[in-house]
Amino acid sequence: SLSLSQFVNVARHGTLVSLDSTAITNVERARKCVETRLKSGETFYGINTGFGALAGVRIAPEQLSQLQLNLIRSHACGVGQPLPTEVVRGIMVLRLQTMLRGNSGVREATLRQMEFFLNNKIHPVIPSQGSVGACGDLAPLAHLALALIGEGQVEWESHIHPTSVVLSKLGRAPLLPEAKEGLSLINGTQVMTAIGLLACDTAEQLLCSADITVAMSLDATLGTATAFRGEIQQVRPHPGQSSAASNMRKVLADDGLRLSHAGCKKVQDPYSFRCAPQVHGAARNCYSHVLATLMTEANSSTDNPLVFAESDEILSGGNFHGEPVAMVLDYLAIGMAEIANISERRIDKLVNPHMSGLPAFLMKDSGLNSGFMIPQVVAASLVSENKVHCHPASVDSIPTSAEQEDHVSMGMTAALKLQRVLDNTARVLAIEALAAAQGLEFHKPLQGGAGVRTAYEFIRQHSAFMETDRALAPDIEVISAAIKTGEFRRSVEKACGELTV
Known part of the structure; x- marks a missing residue:
């Protein structure tokens, strides 16, 4: 197989x-x-x-x-x-x-x-x-x-x-x-299935990268990692939730920044931080189901009629119908859109001085400089577009071929809009990574642990600290591409160990 x-x-x-x-x-x-x-x-x-x-x-x-x-x-x-x-x-x-x-x-x-x-x-x-x-x-x-x-x-x-x-x-x-x-x-169904399998490969990179950006943003806002502890995950044992929390703990291990505010009065963070394992975990469970379905489809006979040489039969059937694929592609679009949704909320916290304690829009001289004001707006635009693409294609059907083919799956539509959701989600995560790296600058000389520090250094290799306003569009595209290919994830894994889906 x-x-x-x-x-x-x-x-x-x-x-x-x-x-x-x-x-x-x-x-x-x-x-x-x-x-x-x-x-x-x-x-x-x-x-x-x-x-x-x-x-x-x-x-x-x-x-x-x-x-x-x-x-x-x-x-x-x-x-x-x-x-x-x-x-x-x-x-x-x-x-x-x-x-x-x-x-x-x-x-x-x-x-x-x-x-x-x-x-x-x-x-x-x-x-x-x-x-x-x-x-x-x-x-x-x-x-x-x-x-x-x-x-x-x-x-x-x-x-x-x-x-x-x-x-x-x-x-x-x-x-x-x-x-x-x-x-x-x-x-x-090979066209929709091919797009779906490539989407799963990309989704894996986005899921692990999202765990990294959570850790970066948590450190930048001086948050608490208590919500990621294993004991909390064990009493709600969804596999994806446990994996996401484990990844976050790895990236945050030996973190000097968190030790610096260990005695502060903050008890818990907003949902976009505190509930990240639950949301990322749900998207992981979605991914696992989708991948299993698509791998079954990849190793199936979807022709019509089908030939059964052992019994010397040629049988007409419906294995060509794309419904099993269409439904799960719609599902994966929903799961990955949620990764973007919660990431955009963390970006908002980073740029809001009342929530982060950081300079407004992450700039020393805000007012003269707008900083990360519009990158957050771009992220908001992308997540809102994703919501449109999450309308399920598989609930639609239209008769064709003089009513002979009277129910169809619209699986290709599901596949194409899933691609757009993944592209948008990668860009939202890129904006979060850039904003978090900017926020971390204001805590120097304090630094995060090896995972957060390596993620920060990766961003700095491709995007310099923003002293004054400049066009960030090229930076977003470069980081987005690195997230989709897994380059960003692999660089962090070298410092903190394997991140799992």
């Missing part, structure tokens, strides 16, 4: 793929089943019939290959911005994975064509809009299949080319799909 790390390595880091010989044997067995059953004269949906509402139209044997070509061409009508390269690679590896299970009835040659594309970094141009999430992601997957047959466009060597030109340069023939193969290439 495919693991998340294997998927990410191929999708994000360009790792080469090879096809398992045992799986190829299963593929060949299923293909033989398709060819044998076709010779019997039976009728099978999408193999020797039309598609969707045209399923009642029988196709002559000599037209079966043309049927598959027509299917790919007719369905390649997506619109909108092209999907990122990492998503396209993710789609291809997931499509390979599902077809290698031996329930799709394709030939080995079809799999080898996709393997060739992946390993030669030939990436089909796939528009991002046009899927309703049942029968799977038809339009975007059709653009993938279009490239395999030598048509459409691909990104290769950092430029967009006609697919035929690239294949000619590499001496590779286009794929000529045979019976069922066009349908097997475009029928499935």
Whole structure:
């Protein structure tokens, strides 16, 4: 089975793929089943019939290959911005994975064509809009299949080319799909699932980074870490809550700043600090459920009809329906939006002198300088936008194909808005990290422990202390990128140990 790390390595880091010989044997067995059953004269949906509402139209044997070509061409009508390269690679590896299970009835040659594309970094141009999430992601997957047959466009060597030109340069023939193969290439949930799995990889980095920014902000506002103690988590034993609190304790360990105000009269902090383990923990539990669901989907057969070579059967079903994926993508958007919501509240505390005891908007000469006034406004804008994106796509449905396909998942919509939520959340966390680092400056020469100190130093490597007003937009983008890639998290882990999800 495919693991998340294997998927990410191929999708994000360009790792080469090879096809398992045992799986190829299963593929060949299923293909033989398709060819044998076709010779019997039976009728099978999408193999020797039309598609969707045209399923009642029988196709002559000599037209079966043309049927598959027509299917790919007719369905390649997506619109909108092209999907990122990492998503396209993710789609291809997931499509390979599902077809290698031996329930799709394709030939080995079809799999080898996709393997060739992946390993030669030939990436089909796939528009991002046009899927309703049942029968799977038809339009975007059709653009993938279009490239395999030598048509459409691909990104290769950092430029967009006609697919035929690239294949000619590499001496590779286009794929000529045979019976069922066009349908097997475009029928499935691999686009929404690929986006979802990449989102999970990013979400893991955001969750751990949020625990770091809590610690930074707590020190900057001279807060108390009592709420993070293990005893409190043990009597409400949600796994995510315990992990979040443990991470916060690691980052705050051996903290000189907290010792400096150990005898103060402050008993407890605002909810955005005190309840951080509970909120971050709930988002973690959400993440764990979503990841488990998506990994099941990644290792499933989502074609239709499905081939069962052991019993010599070809069965029509509904495994292409994206509802299981759509629902959890909506759920993850909600979980990650909450990470941004509570982070924005901590930013507000940092810039408010009545709450933090720090200079107004974190500037020595506030009034002449506005400091972090507008970064907090930007964070407020982003979290409010997230709330719009958290309206669930999966509660929507619209009939298509003359009422034959009368309930759909809208999983692709859920996937695309989740991407936006993650981008916004990373930027909110970046603003919090920058504001907290600015706040920590006012407590010098006192310093936090190794974790907080390392986080502060990481920020300072990319963003200098703000003596007077300057444009912070570039700093926010740099820190946001470091949060999403895990660079920020890894730098802190070197000082305080592994942070877990």
